[in-house]
Amino acid sequence: xxxxxxxxxxxxxxxxxxxxxxxxxxxxxxxxxxxxxxxxxxxxxxxxxxxxxxxxxxxxxxxxxxxxxxxxxxxxxxxxxxxxxxxxxxxxxxxxxxxxxxxxxxxxxxxxxxxx
Numbered sequence: 001x002x003x004x005x006x007x008x009x010x011x012x013x014x015x016x017x018x019x020x021x022x023x024x025x026x027x028x029x030x031x032x033x034x035x036x037x038x039x040x041x042x043x044x045x046x047x048x049x050x051x052x053x054x055x056x057x058x059x060x061x062x063x064x065x066x067x068x069x070x071x072x073x074x075x076x077x078x079x080x081x082x083x084x085x086x087x088x089x090x091x092x093x094x095x096x097x098x099x100x101x102x103x104x105x106x107x108x109x110x111x112x113x114x115x116x
Contacts, residue, residue, distance in 0.1 A: 015055035
C-alpha cells in the first residue's frame, strides 16, 4: 500500500493535500471542504497539521479502494460514482460534507466482498 501513497506525503510523514489534488484531479478548494481549513489556508499550507486528520482518512480510503479495485483510476471512478447506499451521492460528495463514516462503511463492504 505504501507504494500507492508515497508521493502523497512530505518528508516528515504529513499528507500533502496539493499532491492529493494533483493525483486525484480534484481542486484543492474542494478538498479543503473535508478539512477545517479554508481553501486559501490549505493552498498556503497543504500539509497543515489541522488538515491531517481528514487528509489521513481520505488517503487511507483512497489507498484501500485502489488496492481492492486494482488501480488508482478504478478508485477515482468509484469515489466519483453515485451510489445507491448513499442516496445516489458519490463517496466524494459525502467526504466533502465530512461524512467519512458512511464512506468508510462502503470501503469495509469492498473489503468483505459485498457489492459496492
